[in-house]
Amino acid sequence: MKKIKVLAIAPYQGLKDLIDKVAGEMNELEVHTFVGDMLNGVKLVQSKADLDYDFILSRAGTAELIQKITDLPVIDMKLSIIDMMRAIKLAQNYSGRFGIVGFKSITDTANIIGQLNNDDLEIQTLHSIAEIEKAIAHLKANGVSLIVGDVITVRHAKKMGLHSILVTSGRETVMNAFSDIISVNHYLSATKEKTIITENIIRHSNESVLVFNEGKEVIYSSMKENDEISSILVKECASACSNIEDEDDLVIVKSIQQDSYHITRKKLSIVGKTYPTYYLKKLHSPLKPMDKSILYKNSTDSPQVDLDTFTTSNKLFTNVIENARSLAETDTPILLYGEKGTGKDTLAHAIFQRSRYRNKPMVIIDVMYMNDKKWELLFESDNSPFLEEDMTIYIRNLHLLNDEYQLLLESYFSNSFVHKRNRLVFTCDSNYSKAMEQGPFMLYLRNELAVFPLTLPSLNERKEDIPSIVSLFLSEMAPKYSNQILGLKPEALNRLQNFHWTYNLDQLKRAVEELFVLTNDFYVDEDTVKIVLNSITITTPESTNPLIHTNKTLDQLNKEIIEQVLIEENYNQTKAANRLGISRSTLWRKIK
C-alpha cells in the first residue's frame, strides 16, 4: 500500500524528535520533519513544493500561515489542555509572577485552565507577531518575570531579560494529529477516486461539459481541444449565461464553420449558488449547417416576431391572429394556409416564439429544397430531427409534396410518435393544387392529427391594411437607402390599394423597395407607383418561382407550371392555355 507522505514543520528540535519517533511506529506514514517557526516555516514549505507530499503537519500560527500558501491539506497539531497544563504547572513552581503570551490557540486553552482552577492568570492574546514585544513589556511593567509561550514569544522574552517556559506538545498531541491525517486521507482518497472516475466518464463521452460560476468564468471544462472552435463555443455559452434567470433549461444549436453543435444548458444549484452547466455535442449530420432543406433555428437567432405586433384592421386577419395567440401556448398541430407571400412563414415563427417550446430550437424542413437523399435522412438516420423531443417541427411548403412522399410521411407519422413528442407546424399554399389536398398525408393531418387550420387572407382581401403595411415596409427599408421617404401621396396609396396583388406581401414589399429607389422626394407620387406596378406585373420575382426542382418528374413539373399560370391568370383557363401555347382541352386533360 502506498504510504501517506507528510511534510512536518516542528517549531523546536524536541518536537521534531518526538514526531520522528512516533512516525517510526506508524506503517501508513512516511514523515519528513524539519524545524521551522512562523517566520521560516512558510519558506520551508515553498522550497519543498515539488516533492509530492499528501499532507503538511504543523502547529498553531505556523499551520495557519502555511495553509494560505498551499492547496494541500494542513493538519494543525493543536495544543491540548494537557500540553498547556504541563506548562502552567511548571510556571506555578516558579517563585516569581508569571504571564502567558500567545495567539488565540494558546491563550484560549490557558483561559479555560484558569477558570477551572479558579486561578487569576496574567494572559495577553496576540493578533500579530508585531504585538509580541508590547505585550511582554506590559506584563514586565506589572511585575511579571517569567513568560509562558511558544517559540517566538519565548525568544523575545529572553531578549528582554525575562525567564521563559516553552509550551511543548506531548506524545498524545502528535498521535492525535497522525490519526487525523489517516482519517482525512481515507475520506480524500475515496473522493479523489470518485472524481477520477467521473472525469474519465466525461472524457470518454461524446459530450463536453463546461461549468461557469456566477461571475461567468469557466470553473470546469472537459473540452479536449483548445482551438478556435472551442473558444467560440465557450464565448457562446458565456453569453447564454446572461439569460440564466430563465426558469427552464435551454437548448440551442450553433453553426460554426462546417459543423453544427448541440448545446444544452442546465442549472446546477449547490448550497445556494447557481452554476450554469453546458453540455456540448457535435451533430453528426451529412447536411451543412446552412442547407435550406433541414435547418435548426434558435429563438434567439431568428428575428423576434411578436404576435402582438401583428396589427390589422381586417376582420379575417384579426381572427387568424387571435386564434394563433391562443393556439401558440398549446401543443395542437397547426396548418397555416394561404396564398404565396401572405405571411405564413412569419406567423409560424411568431407562434414558435410564443410557445413553451421556444427554449429549444425549431427544426425547419422545407419541402421545396428536399430531395430523395434528404428524405432518407429524415426517415432513416439516427440523427433525424424526427427523433427529437420537445421541439417545434415546422414543415414548410407542404403543397410541393408529391404523392410518393405524402404516402411515406403518412406512414412514418402513423407508425412513430413524432407528433406526440413534438409540436408540429405546417404551411401550405392554398392556391396550389386542389388534388394534393386529397393526398394521404393531407388527409392524415386533417383526420388523424386534427391539425388546426388557420387561413391567412390574401392581400386583396385585406386592402384596408395596405397603408399601414406600406409604412411598416418603408421604415424597415429606410436604413438601406440614403433618401428619406415619409410616405405616399393619397392618389399613390390609392393605386396600391386598387392593384390586384398576386404574390401578396412579397410583391408589395418588392414594389415598396422599387418606390424607394425611384423616389427623390419626401412623398411618393402616383406616377412613380404606376411605373412600379407596371414593372412588377411584367416580371415575376425570382424568389417566387418554386417550380424548378430536379427531384420532380417532368409530368410533375408540367403540372406545377400549369397550376402556377392558372393562379396568375385567376383560374381563367382560356388565358392560361393561350399563355402556355396549348389548347383548352389539353390544359383540362393535364390538370384533371
Ligand SMILES: Nc1ncnc2c1ncn2[C@@H]1O[C@H](COP(=O)(O)OP(=O)(O)OP(=O)(O)O)[C@@H](O)[C@H]1O
Ligand atoms: N405581420 C407582418 N408584418 C410585417 N411584414 C410581414 C408580416 N408578415 C409577413 N411579412 C413580410 O411579408 C413577406 C412575406 O411573408 P412570408 O414569407 O411570411 O409569407 P409566406 O406566406 O410564408 O410566403 P411563401 O408562400 O413564399 O412561403 C416577408 O418579407 C415578410 O417579412
